[in-house]
Amino acid sequence: xxxxxxxxxxxxxxxxxxxxxxxxxxxxxxxxxxxxxxxxxxxxxxxxxxxxxxxxxxxxxxxxxxxxxxxxxxxxxxxxxxxxxxxxxxxxxxxxxxxxxxxxxxxxxxxxxxxxxxxxxxxxxxxxxxxxxxxxxxxxxxxxxxxxxxxxxxxxxxxxxxxxxxxxxxxxxxxxxxxxxxxxxxxxxxxxxxxxxxxxxxxxxxxxxxxxxxxxxxxxxxxxxxxxxxxxxxxxxxxxxxxxxxxxxxxxxxxxxxxxxxxxxxxxxxxxxxxxxxxxxxxxxxxxxxxxxxxxxxxxxxxxxxxxxxxxxxx
Amino acid sequence: xxxxxxxxxxxxxxxxxxxxxxxxxxxxxxxxxxxxxxxxxxxxxxxxxxxxxxxxxxxxxxxxxxxxxxxxxxxxxxxxxxxxxxxxxxxxxxxxxxxxxxxxxxxxxxxxxxxxxxxxxxxxxxxxxxxxxxxxxxxxxxxxxxxxxxxxxxxxxxxxxxxxxxxxxxxxxxxxxxxxxxxxxxxxxxxxxxxxxxxxxxxxxxxxxxxxxxxxxxxxxxxxxxxxxxxxxxxxxxxxxxxxxxxxxxxxxxxxxxxxxxxxxxxxxxxxxxxxxxxxxxxxxxxxxxxxxxxxxxxxxxxxxxxxxxxxxxxxxxxxxxxxxxxxxxxxxxxxxxxxxxxxxxxxxxxxxxxxxxxxxxxxxxxxxxx
Numbered sequence: 001x002x003x004x005x006x007x008x009x010x011x012x013x014x015x016x017x018x019x020x021x022x023x024x025x026x027x028x029x030x031x032x033x034x035x036x037x038x039x040x041x042x043x044x045x046x047x048x049x050x051x052x053x054x055x056x057x058x059x060x061x062x063x064x065x066x067x068x069x070x071x072x073x074x075x076x077x078x079x080x081x082x083x084x085x086x087x088x089x090x091x092x093x094x095x096x097x098x099x100x101x102x103x104x105x106x107x108x109x110x111x112x113x114x115x116x117x118x119x120x121x122x123x124x125x126x127x128x129x130x131x132x133x134x135x136x137x138x139x140x141x142x143x144x145x146x147x148x149x150x151x152x153x154x155x156x157x158x159x160x161x162x163x164x165x166x167x168x169x170x171x172x173x174x175x176x177x178x179x180x181x182x183x184x185x186x187x188x189x190x191x192x193x194x195x196x197x198x199x200x201x202x203x204x205x206x207x208x209x210x211x212x213x214x215x216x217x218x219x220x221x222x223x224x225x226x227x228x229x230x231x232x233x234x235x236x237x238x239x240x241x242x243x244x245x246x247x248x249x250x251x252x253x254x255x256x257x258x259x260x261x262x263x264x265x266x267x268x269x270x271x272x273x274x275x276x277x278x279x280x281x282x283x284x285x286x287x288x289x290x291x292x293x294x295x296x297x298x299x300x301x302x303x304x305x306x307x308x309x310x311x312x313x314x315x
Numbered sequence: 316x317x318x319x320x321x322x323x324x325x326x327x328x329x330x331x332x333x334x335x336x337x338x339x340x341x342x343x344x345x346x347x348x349x350x351x352x353x354x355x356x357x358x359x360x361x362x363x364x365x366x367x368x369x370x371x372x373x374x375x376x377x378x379x380x381x382x383x384x385x386x387x388x389x390x391x392x393x394x395x396x397x398x399x400x401x402x403x404x405x406x407x408x409x410x411x412x413x414x415x416x417x418x419x420x421x422x423x424x425x426x427x428x429x430x431x432x433x434x435x436x437x438x439x440x441x442x443x444x445x446x447x448x449x450x451x452x453x454x455x456x457x458x459x460x461x462x463x464x465x466x467x468x469x470x471x472x473x474x475x476x477x478x479x480x481x482x483x484x485x486x487x488x489x490x491x492x493x494x495x496x497x498x499x500x501x502x503x504x505x506x507x508x509x510x511x512x513x514x515x516x517x518x519x520x521x522x523x524x525x526x527x528x529x530x531x532x533x534x535x536x537x538x539x540x541x542x543x544x545x546x547x548x549x550x551x552x553x554x555x556x557x558x559x560x561x562x563x564x565x566x567x568x569x570x571x572x573x574x575x576x577x578x579x580x581x582x583x584x585x586x587x588x589x590x591x592x593x594x595x596x597x598x599x600x601x602x603x604x605x606x607x608x609x610x611x612x613x614x615x616x617x618x619x620x621x622x623x624x625x626x627x628x629x630x631x632x633x634x635x636x637x638x639x640x641x642x643x644x645x646x647x648x649x650x651x652x653x654x655x656x657x658x659x660x661x662x663x664x665x666x667x668x669x670x671x672x673x674x675x676x677x678x679x680x681x682x683x684x685x686x
Contacts (some may be wrong), residue, residue: 065651068661069609072478073596077376081648084368098480098602109516110368110526164467165477165606174475184475190467 029060029089029282031275032082036095036119036166038070040193042312043219043245043267047118049313050268051091054275062275063087070165072096076103083107089278091271094120094128095166104128113281115274118267119168122291131281132288134273136265136295142172144296145242145263146179149214152260154180154240157214158205159188162198162222169218172244176216187212191222199225203233214240220247220312227253246299251311254301264307265295268314340623341635343675347621348638351667355649364652367513367527377644378537379592381637383611384618385540386588388636389548391619393581394561394628395444395451397437399458400589400615404608406462407433407593409470412479412603415486422482423491430590436462437586441579451582459612467605483601495536495591496598498529533595537637540588545633557581561628618643621671642671 033051037044048064055062065082067074072095080103082090090107094100094116101124108114108129116125118135125133149157157180159173170188177184189205191198202225206212215230217223223243227250230236236258243250244263253259273292281287299307307315336342355364363369383400390397407429414425440458444451470477486492508515508525516522548554559567560574567574589608597603622639624631646667655663 063654070606071609072604073600073607076600077372077648078651080368080375081372081651084366084372085363085652096478096480096602096604098478098483099600099604102600106526110514111517164471165604167476167478170476190471 029279030063030087031055031060031089031091031278032063032065032085032087033117033271033274034075034078034082034090034092035064035066036070036072036075036093037066039066039068041070041163041221043221043247046267046312046314047271050271051275053314054272058275058279060275060279070163072099076100079103079107083110083112086110087112088282089113089115089274091115091117091274091278093118094124095168097124101128104130113278115278117270117274118265119166125291132277133291134270134277134294136263136293138168139171139175141244141263141265141296142175143179144175145216145244145261145298146176146181148179148261148298149176149240149242150180152240154214156182156209156212157187157216157240158202158209158212159184160191160198160202160215160217160222160226161188162191162193162218164190172218173216193221195221195225198222199229199232202226202229206233206235206239212239214242217241217243219243219245220250223247223253223259224249227258230258246307246315247312251299251304251308254299255304255308257301260300262299263295264297264299264315266297266315267294269294339635340630340632341638342623343671343678344622344635344638344642346674346678347642347671351642351645351649355645355653359649359653362652362654364649367507367525369652371527371530373645373648374534375531376648377641378531378534379596380614380618380640380643381537382533382540382588382592382595383585383615384622384636384640385537385544385633386585387612387615388619388622388624388631388633389544389557390581390585391616391624391626392548392561392628392631393557393578394564395441395578395581396455396616397440397582397585398452398455398612399436399440399462400585401608401611401613402459402462402466403433403436403586403589404593404596404611405466405603405605406436407590408597408603408607409466409479409605411594411597412482413469413473416479416481417473422486422489425485426491426495426594429594430587433586433590434583437583438579440586441582444582445575445578463605470603470605477605478602480602482597482603486598486601492598493532495532495594497532499532499535501529504528531595531599533599536591536595537640540591541633541637548633553577558629561630563629614643617668621668621675623675639671642667 035044035047051062051064065078067078076099079092079100083106090112092104092114097120104114105128114130116130116133121137122133159176161169161173163169173188174184189201191201215226217226230239241259242261243259246262246264250259250262254262277288387397387400410429410432411425414420414428415422440455443454467477470479486496504525504527507513514526516524516526548557556572556577559572560577564574618639619636621642622632622635624636646664650663
């Protein structure tokens with residue numbers, strides 16, 4: 001019992017120091033970024049880096065919150081909670097309009113400035129009363145990629161969807177199919193998030209459908225194992241391969257000629273710009289007059305330089 | 316209770332009132348609740364956690380935990396587990412969405428059919444467990460995957476997407492939907508807002524209205540389920556049967572307790588609770604998603620264990636589980652208000668959970684003298 005009490009004391013002291021350390025930084029404006037990403041999604045590190053750098057450069061306090069399992073109903077509660085703590089601004093994704101619009105509108109109504117990033121559309125952002133939208137319209141990005149692939153002679157494809165529960169990911173596949181001018185049908189597979197499962201499902205699909213022209217992946221989570229799958233099947237560099245988002249392995253594969261292009265939606269900007277915009281708005285009342293499209297930008301082998309160095313960190 | 320006229324039987328051991336109070340399973344949870352509130356009042360008292368919006372926020376989250384914890388608690392006292400609760404939440408929500416939005420049937424039909432479906436699956440869980448004698452851990456683990464799989468498969472098949480919206484429109488004007496997604500006491504809160512007791516919106520289309528416009532039905536359901544389950548467990552013969560089934564099933568059978576039936580009914584009740592959770596959620600948020608309820612089964616079990624129930628069955632209390640859910644909700648939401656770095660929040664949560672359980676065990680051992 002004595003030992004237990006001692007441990008309790010130590011834990012309480014540790015907790016107190018950590019909290020007061022945080023409170024000491026809390027001068028000036030405070031902004032909260034709420035994402036829909038589960039803990040396991042590494043892509044959001046870039047968002048965290050952009051947020052931290054924005055906060056540091058502008059001299060404001062920034063916080064990052066997400067639902068641990070990616071459950072959007074939990075995310076709605078996190079937004080309500082963020083609003084109850086009365087920050088100066090909330091930066092959030094609009095991953096599901098039905099679930100999130102209510103809490104966001106309540107935050108706006110209670111006088112908190114909101115900027116929508118990453119998911120959702122500019123129209124939805126306007127509807128919930130957000131200040132602006134910073135992101136990449138997903139369907140349009142998929143459509144642009146589809147048109148590009150059609151120009152390169154692609155007629156059929158495999159879309160490796162590692163986050164099937166997120167509507168935006170399906171929109172990318174649908175956009176790509178529409179851009180190509182073919183029906184999506186069963187060309188989209190639910191790959192799950194486990195790398196070895198993804199690798200084997202891609203191999204199984206390509207074995208069963210040997211006349212597939214192209215592979216589309218939706219981010220590093222599915223792209224990295226797909227690269228391995230293609231390697232193993234001897235298709236690397238042979239099959240047309242495009243991906244959303246960048247990461248270390250993707251950049252390497254682009255320079256190796258395995259991946260034709262990566263669509264960069266520049267997550268860094270999605271976190272960094274709202275902090276800058278909000279701070280300047282609160283301090284000087286200045287505001288860009290429009291939404292900001294952070295993507296799509298096609299990264300090909302010709303333009304790798306900086307991208308290669310910073311992939312996964314700021315790119 | 317015994318006849319007041321009966322003479323004192325020498326076989327009945329005298330127990331002091333204090334001792335009786337101390338061996339209650341929920342004692343640890345009561346201590347934990349007080350500790351947690353004290354902690355957050357000190358460290359997050361001025362952060363908005365205890366204004367109207369903040370209180371509503373953590374109460375709603377706690378109420379969610381409470382609804383599934385009540386089911387998990389009754390089942391655990393009856394000596395079984397249900398790991399399919401989280402998947403059941405996603406499944407039930409999706410079932411309501413598909414029946415009401417895709418098939419276009421009235422939402423009350425969707426809700427009733429979904430309840431029937433979920434309770435039937437709960438019964439199936441129970442029947443497989445009692446018939447095969449397999450651990451419920453394994454059987455419900457199977458259903459965790461089966462239900463989650465269907466929840467992703469059906470909307471994909473029918474609508475080519477995994478989130479189905481439009482439930483708010485379908486629920487408009489329905490007689491049953493407000494029972495799950497409505498709010499009560501709106502007028503009371505407007506009055507409070509007018510008095511200046513709670514904040515009002517300062518601008519926008521809702522200027523002048525209070526920031527909290529009613530108590531969600533979710534909270535009413537939670538309190539109602541806790542009350543009913545507590546009465547059943549402590550005041551009825553059926554409650555004794557539940558304890559007996561979880562304590563020593565064979566001994567209970569010898570004295571005529573229908574152990575199998577009790578266990579199956581508890582599986583059905585757990586499924587019912589998950590379905591209440593799911594229905595409140597889809598009506599409130601207007602959409603059903605394939606990933607709803609992920610890991611909720613463990614959160615329910617954690618709340619029950621903090622509440623003083625034994626993992627081996629036969630001992631526990633619904634009030635304890637409800638307090639466990641309250642602690643869970645307050646800690647989870649409170650750490651944000653206290654400004655703790657988000658990646659550390661799970662560490663804190665784990666530490667607090669561990670302390671609650673250790674404290675529980677210690678108190679019980681010291682008081683009861685068991686080893």
